[in-house]
Amino acid sequence: MEQQNVVLEVRDLRVFYGSFNALRDISMEIPRYQVTALIGPSGCGKSTFLRCFNRMNDLIAGSSVQGQVLYRGNDIYAPTVDATRIRSEIGMVFQKPNPFPKTIYENVAFGLKINGYQGNMGEAVERSLRRAALWDEVKDRLNKSAFQLSGGQQQRLCIARALAVEPEVILMDEPASALDPIATLAIEELIRELCVEVSIVIVTHNMQQAARVSDQTAFLMMGGDRAGYLVEYGDTKEMFTNPRNERTEAYITGRFS
Amino acid sequence: MARASFDIHLHHLLDELMQLGGMVEKAIATSLQALKDRDLKTSERVIKEDDFIDQKRWEMEERCLELMATQQPMAVDLRVLVTILHISVELERMGDYAEGIGKISLLMGDEPPLKPLVDIPLMAEKASDMLKGSLDALVRRDTTEALAVCNKDDEVDELYDVVYRDLIELMIQDPANVQRATYLLWVAHDLERIADRATNIAERVVFMVTGKLTELNVSKY
Numbered sequence: 303m304e305q306q307n308v309v310l311e312v313r314d315l316r317v318f319y320g321s322f323n324a325l326r327d328i329s330m331e332i333p334r335y336q337v338t339a340l341i342g343p344s345g346c347g348k349s350t351f352l353r354c355f356n357r358m359n360d361l362i363a364g365s366s367v368q369g370q371v372l373y374r375g376n377d378i379y380a381p382t383v384d385a386t387r388i389r390s391e392i393g394m395v396f397q398k399p400n401p402f403p404k405t406i407y408e409n410v411a412f413g414l415k416i417n418g419y420q421g422n423m424g425e426a427v428e429r430s431l432r433r434a435a436l437w438d439e440v441k442d443r444l445n446k447s448a449f450q451l452s453g454g455q456q457q458r459l460c461i462a463r464a465l466a467v468e469p470e471v472i473l474m475d476e477p478a479s480a481l482d483p484i485a486t487l488a489i490e491e492l493i494r495e496l497c498v499e500v501s502i503v504i505v506t507h508n509m510q511q512a513a514r515v516s517d518q519t520a521f522l523m524m525g526g527d528r529a530g531y532l533v534e535y536g537d538t539k540e541m542f543t544n545p546r547n548e549r550t551e552a553y554i555t556g557r558f559s
Numbered sequence: 560m561a562r563a564s565f566d567i568h569l570h571h572l573l574d575e576l577m578q579l580g581g582m583v584e585k586a587i588a589t590s591l592q593a594l595k596d597r598d599l600k601t602s603e604r605v606i607k608e609d610d611f612i613d614q615k616r617w618e619m620e621e622r623c624l625e626l627m628a629t630q631q632p633m634a635v636d637l638r639v640l641v642t643i644l645h646i647s648v649e650l651e652r653m654g655d656y657a658e659g660i661g662k663i664s665l666l667m668g669d670e671p672p673l674k675p676l677v678d679i680p681l682m683a684e685k686a687s688d689m690l691k692g693s694l695d696a697l698v699r700r701d702t703t704e705a706l707a708v709c710n711k712d713d714e715v716d717e718l719y720d721v722v723y724r725d726l727i728e729l730m731i732q733d734p735a736n737v738q739r740a741t742y743l744l745w746v747a748h749d750l751e752r753i754a755d756r757a758t759n760i761a762e763r764v765v766f767m768v769t770g771k772l773t774e775l776n777v778s779k780y
Contacts (some may be wrong), residue, residue, distance in 0.1 A: 544770025
C-alpha cells in the first residue's frame with residue numbers, strides 16, 4: 303500500500319492484560335478513506351485490537367502494549383503523545399448507543415466545547431447531524447433529551463458527536479449489534495457515505511455486514527495460547543468469495559470448530 | 560459440523576444436477592440414434608421429454624435461490640451454488656440442442672439418407688464424453704479433468720470441419736442435396752455447440768475449485 307494511502311499502521315503489536323497475552327504480533331496497514339472490518343470468533347481480540355488505535359486500552363488497569371501503532375507515520379504510544387488528543391482525531395462509536403444525558407444539540411456540541419471551538423456552534427452541530435443523516439429527523443427537537451430518540455437514532459447521534467470534532471478516523475465496535483434490521487441498514491448506509499471523508503475501522507460479528515460495508519477485511523483468531531492473532535487480511539470481495547487461508551474459509555462458511 | 564443441514568442441501572442439489580446431466584446425456588444419445596434409425600416416434604419422444612429437462616432446471620434454480628436467500632453462503636459455498644446454477648442452465652441448453660436434433664429428424668421425415676452417418680455420430684460420442692467428463696470433474700472437484708475436457712473441444716471442432724466440407728461438396732455436386740445436407744449441417748452444428756457447453760461446464764468447475772473465472776479453450780466456432 304502506498305504510504306499516502308495509509309492512515310494507520312500497526313507493527314508487531316502485542317497487547318497484555320497483566321501477564322495475559324491478549325494479542326500477538328499483529329502487523330497491518332489501515333487504508334485512508336476506506337472501511338476496514340475486523341472479524342473473528344468471540345474472544346479473538348477484535349475489540350482489544352480496535353481499542354489500540356486510539357489508546358482506549360490505556361483506560362484498562364494492567365493493560366500494556368508492545369510494538370507500534372503509527373498514525374500519520376508517528377507512534378501514538380510514544381511517551382510524548384497526549385492520548386486525549388489522539389482520541390479526538392481517532393474517534394470511537396460503541397456497541398450500545400451511549401448519548402450523554404443532555405439535549406440532542408448539547409450531545410453534538412459537547413466535544414467542540416471541550417476543544418474550545420470558536421466557530422458558529424449552531425452551524426457545526428447542523429453539519430455533523432447532516433453528515434450522520436440525522437438532521438431531518440431531529441431538526442425540530444434539538445433541545446429535547448437525546449434519550450427520546452430511538453436506538454438507531456441514538457447511535458447516529460453518537461456518530462454525529464464523533465464527527466463533530468472532525469476526526470480523521472472513526473473506530474466502530476459492533477455499532478449496529480443492538481439495533482433492529484432497518485436501523486442497522488441505516489448505519490451501514492451511513493458508513494458507506496462517510497468513508498469518502500473519514501477512515502473507518504469496524505468490528506462486527508455479522509459477516510454479511512462486514513461483506514456489505516467494508517473494503518478490506520482482517521480475520522483474527524485465538525491461538526492455542528489464547529492470544530489473538532491475524533490470520534488473513536485483504537480485499538473484502540476476495541475474502542468472502544475466495545479466501546486464501548483455509549481457516550478463514552472455515553470461519554466465513556460457518557464450519558469453524 | 561456447524562452447517563450440517565446446509566451441507567445436506569448442497570449434496571442434494573449436486574445429486575439433482577447429476578440427474579439432470581443424466582437426462583441430457585440420454586436425450587443426446589437418443590436423438591442421435593433416432594436420427595440414424597429414422598425413428599420418428601423416438602424423435603418425437605425426445606422433443607416431448609425436453610419439457611422434463613426444462614422443468615428440472617427451473618426447480619434447481621429455485622432451490623439455489625432459496626439456499627442463497629436463507630443460508631447466505633460465502634466463499635466456496637457461494638461458488639458451489641453459483642456453479643450449480645450456471646451448469647443447470649448449460650445442461651438445459653444442451654437438452655435444447657438434443658430436442659433440436661429431434662426436430663430436424665422430423666423435418667427430414669422419410670427422405671432417404673443423403674449418406675451413411677459416420678462423422679456425426681462420432682461428434683455426438685465425443686460431445687457426450689466431454690459432458691460426462693465435465694460432470695465427473697465437478698463431482699471430484701478435479702481441475703485437471705476439467706482442463707482435459709476443454710482440450711477435447713478441438714477434436715469436435717475438427718470433425719465439424721470435416722462434416723461441413725463433406726456436406727458442402729454434396730450440395731455443390733447436386734443442388735437436389737441442398738435441403739437434406741442443410742439439415743445434417745444443423746445437426747452437426749448442434750453437436751458442436753453441445754461440446755462448447757461442456758467446455759463451459761468445465762470452466763465453471765475450475766472456478767468452483769479455484770475461484771478464478773478463465774476461458775480455458777476458445778472454440779473455433
